Amino acid sequence: MSETPTHIEFGEYSRRVPPNIPAAVQQATARFLEHRQARVDEMPQWEDLRQAASDLRLHTLLHLDTYLEKLESRVSAAGGVVHWARDAAEACEIVLEIARAHKVRRAVKVKSMATEEIGLNQALAAAGIQALETDLGEFIIQLAGTGPSHIVAPAVHLTKEEIAALFSEKLGVQAPADPVQLTEIAHAALREKFLEADMGISGGNFLVAETGTLVIVTNEGNGRMCTTLPDLHVAVVGIDKVIPDWESLAVLLKLLARSATGVKISTYTSFISGPRAVEGEGGPREFHLVLLDNGRSRLLQDPLGRETLKCIRCGCCLNVCPVYKNVGGFAYGWFISGPVGAIFSPQILGVEAARQLPFASTLCGACADVCPVKIPIPEILLHLRQRVVEGDEFGGPAVARVVQVGAKTAALAFGTPWLYRLGARLLPWLSAPAQRQGWLAALPPPANRWTKVRPFPAFAARFRQWWKGRHPRKQP
Numbered sequence: 142m143s144e145t146p147t148h149i150e151f152g153e154y155s156r157r158v159p160p161n162i163p164a165a166v167q168q169a170t171a172r173f174l175e176h177r178q179a180r181v182d183e184m185p186q187w188e189d190l191r192q193a194a195s196d197l198r199l200h201t202l203l204h205l206d207t208y209l210e211k212l213e214s215r216v217s218a219a220g221g222v223v224h225w226a227r228d229a230a231e232a233c234e235i236v237l238e239i240a241r242a243h244k245v246r247r248a249v250k251v252k253s254m255a256t257e258e259i260g261l262n263q264a265l266a267a268a269g270i271q272a273l274e275t276d277l278g279e280f281i282i283q284l285a286g287t288g289p290s291h292i293v294a295p296a297v298h299l300t301k302e303e304i305a306a307l308f309s310e311k312l313g314v315q316a317p318a319d320p321v322q323l324t325e326i327a328h329a330a331l332r333e334k335f336l337e338a339d340m341g342i343s344g345g346n347f348l349v350a351e352t353g354t355l356v357i358v359t360n361e362g363n364g365r366m367c368t369t370l371p372d373l374h375v376a377v378v379g380i381d382k383v384i385p386d387w388e389s390l391a392v393l394l395k396l397l398a399r400s401a402t403g404v405k406i407s408t409y410t411s412f413i414s415g416p417r418a419v420e421g422e423g424g425p426r427e428f429h430l431v432l433l434d435n436g437r438s439r440l441l442q443d444p445l446g447r448e449t450l451k452c453i454r455c456g457c458c459l460n461v462c463p464v465y466k467n468v469g470g471f472a473y474g475w476f477i478s479g480p481v482g483a484i485f486s487p488q489i490l491g492v493e494a495a496r497q498l499p500f501a502s503t504l505c506g507a508c509a510d511v512c513p514v515k516i517p518i519p520e521i522l523l524h525l526r527q528r529v530v531e532g533d534e535f536g537g538p539a540v541a542r543v544v545q546v547g548a549k550t551a552a553l554a555f556g557t558p559w560l561y562r563l564g565a566r567l568l569p570w571l572s573a574p575a576q577r578q579g580w581l582a583a584l585p586p587p588a589n590r591w592t593k594v595r596p597f598p599a600f601a602a603r604f605r606q607w608w609k610g611r612h613p614r615k616q617p
């Protein structure tokens with residue numbers, strides 16, 4: 142249930158994270174990682190698969206126009222209707238038009254990041270249409286009135302006790318803090334809703350261009366119920382989700398479930414190629430595919446940034462990220478969090494809107510090590526940091542001019558040995574009057590942003606001298 146943010150303040154949001162969230166997140170992500178490692182260890186071809194996946198995702202992105210046209214023609218030939226949405230507002234309007242045309246009052250939804258991205262639930266609610274999330278995690282966070290805090294496990298930040306309290310309050314039942322019983326309560330609340338719904342809404346993990354097939358991967362049967370019981374099925378999928386053929390799918394499916402939750406294969410993998418072909422067959426009477434751009438084709442123009450679109454939303458980079466594990470998903474301010482959120486959001490919303498996210502990383506590189514499609518996340522983070530400092534064609538410089546000048550001066554000093562030597566000699570001498578017991582209590586602007594909250598160590602050591610003393614034999 143996330144709306145498109147106009148501004149993300151990662152620092153401020155991180156400070157507001159409830160103290161119980163890091164422990165809940167760390168417990169769940171540790172379990173995912175342990176299972177993933179077991180799956181990786183039993184596959185000697187893991188690294189080859191990662192390389193193949195990376196290559197085929199990049200190849201598809203570089204020929205996206207060809208594959209999208211092929212996909213459109215195959216979906217149309219199978220009786221589906223393809224719509225093109227330039228942005229979130231257009232995508233919502235397309236879904237609303239379809240809903241109005243069919244007098245839809247109630248919709249059931251499969252877990253979908255694309256519909257979170259466009260804020261579809263809010264748009265439907267504003268039009269008087271009830272959209273019910275049917276994935277267990279999404280159902281929980283819809284009751285809680287929040288967005289997802291993890292790509293794969295949206296309610297990962299909640300303990301079973303908190304979920305029990307939520308169910309008791311919102312569903313009017315006595316809910317025990319027992320996962321099995323909580324799941325049964327959710328199923329009971331949802332079962333009738335599938336039968337009452339006028340429309341099923343889904344996203345999609347992949348779109349196979351060769352046959353125009355929508356692929357939905359879930360661990361619960363709700364996906365199949367949403368896409369087959371109502372007479373109308375609308376899928377909202379990013380244009381980056383297209384892949385060439387079934388061979389490509391075979392590679393990606395091997396990586397997705399193992400990277401996400403550490404299982405060999407997800408419980409349900411559904412293949413949808415258009416509406417039902419003949420009366421009496423299962424499936425909806427109408428199938429609509431809304432292909433969402435929302436800044437993706439602009440992102441494609443950036444040779445490094447475009448690698449972001451290789452993402453298959455496995456969530457593994459979140460599980461290994463020391464920053465994510467300490468702040469959880471909400472600090473990232475949008476539907477997508479963790480390392481992939483830190484590179485996706487600034488490129489889609491503009492670096493001015495999400496200027497702190499590229500800095501929400503230690504650059505430890507763990508995300509890149511586990512990413513099944515080998516997205517060079519740390520490199521993209523550095524690339525975005527540069528764009529934040531130097532300005533962005535879509536938003537202008539996002540940091541003050543004085544900081545840019547400071548960074549350039551520092552780069553010049555560190556890159557020019559004689560200037561560095563001179564500075565190292567002058568700084569202790571110049572700052573001596575302000576020194577108090579080895580600390581500087583106040584520095585002039587812009588460095589006073591630091592000393593307003595903490596003292597700065599006095600410029601005491603000469604690095605080269607110190608280095609020589611530490612490694613005498615290594616000096617020429």
Ligand code: SF4
Nearest residue numbers: 452453455456458512
């Ligand atoms: S960036 Fe890589 S590891 Fe992270 S969610 Fe996407 S595919 Fe998974």
